[in-house]
Amino acid sequence: MTAASVLALDLGGTSLRAAFAPIGDPAALENVGRWPAPTSLGVLADQVRNLLDSCFADTRPVGIGITIPGLVEGTVARWVPNLPFLDGVDLAAVLAPAGVPLAAGNDAQMALVAESDCGAAVGLDDALLLAIGTGIGSAVLSGGRILRGAHGGACSFGWASADVGDPGEDRSGWLERQAAGRALDRLGRGIGLEDGAALIEAARSGEAAALAAIGQVGTALGTALAGAVALLDPEAILIAGGVSDALDVLGPPVLEALRRQLPPHLRAIELRAGVFGPRAGLVGAAVAAGRGQDWWRRKE
Structure with a gap:
């Protein structure tokens, strides 16, 4: 894995999917796997740590992007109906041991970022x-x-x-x-x-x-x-x-x-x-990981 890669996480109501991509080509995803949605913060943190250790053994990614099926403000999951253990949780704090900048957002908003950046909404x-x-x-x-x-x-x-x-x-x-x-x-x-x-x-x-x-x-x-x-x-x-x-x-x-x-x-x-179908959240997370804090603004 090169230092110019990002880790994309798509956390849904029933599953967690992961992929990595070059920072300049978020649609070029390499899928890592799919697992049942975590049932606690500890399980989520462990899964992310294991992903980093297995996929980025020699170097860390330049960023992590994660989609959440609910309301996200900054990196705080305010309200997640299907994963209520996330309500009020600052994901940046939970994943801080990873030592990688985090971009978090609503899954649909990140899907639209993906389609706008390199999919059906380009232009x-x-x-x-x-x-x-x-x-x-x-x-x-x-x-x-x-x-x-x-x-x-x-x-x-x-x-x-x-x-x-x-x-x-x-x-x-x-x-x-x-x-x-x-x-x-x-x-x-x-x-x-x-x-x-x-x-x-x-x-x-x-x-x-x-x-x-x-x-x-x-x-x-x-x-x-x-x-x-x-x-x-x-x-x-x-x-x-x-x-x-x-x-x-x-x-x-x-x-x-x-x-x-x-x-x-x-x-x-x-x-x-x-264009990306069920992969839209992952592509959007990869785009967001590359953009950072203001992932929701179109890159000029």
């Missing part, structure tokens, strides 16, 4: 990204920079709602409950299939019940996203995460619902699959 100044996995992460590129808000939590569209009667939940937004991976799993099992992946394949095969279920998900996504498009007027909506390769069946109902809820001058909105 765009205004874009919206939805990372659909266990939950729904989201981020907005506006005027060439990631919108972060007062506390780093801007543009959390997984919490958008198109149901005025919904009672709400403390750790899961309405749109997540309607359209994230667990919703696809639930809908798939409801028609006798194993999970969401099987539901997508059945829809591709033209099975009516599967198409209806996918249409339900797409309608929820498109209806909720219409408000975001009306507010932000992005050039494109990017879909990242594990569902990004299902736009052939999911895209049409999303666009139909979007266009039904938008004025004519906004109906040309484009729906794109992110």
Whole structure:
């Protein structure tokens, strides 16, 4: 390993993935491995230390980038619904023994940084990204920079709602409950299939019940996203995460619902699959590791 490499960590609700990349080519990832998500701070610190010792035996990387499936302010994980042991934790302090600068951020925001730097949003100044996995992460590129808000939590569209009667939940937004991976799993099992992946394949095969279920998900996504498009007027909506390769069946109902809820001058909105798919978080973490503290600003 050369001194000009970075370590990228993608911490999700169910797994931790790791890769390293040259600092000047974050998309050239070399995967190290994937493990179940850590269950404590000690386990996380041990995993990172072991990764550094095994992959960077002779020299340390120039930086570490880590994505978090929740609200991150600086290097502090303020609120992480699927990994509550991280709430309020300064990751820089936890990983300080590594002796390497840390860039930490929301997983969707880092995914959008990846797509803006070297993916599907290259050349765009205004874009919206939805990372659909266990939950729904989201981020907005506006005027060439990631919108972060007062506390780093801007543009959390997984919490958008198109149901005025919904009672709400403390750790899961309405749109997540309607359209994230667990919703696809639930809908798939409801028609006798194993999970969401099987539901997508059945829809591709033209099975009516599967198409209806996918249409339900797409309608929820498109209806909720219409408000975001009306507010932000992005050039494109990017879909990242594990569902990004299902736009052939999911895209049409999303666009139909979007266009039904938008004025004519906004109906040309484009729906794109992110270039990096499930790897977007890792690529974004590699970009952030190279940029450092202000990873969310576009490199000029």
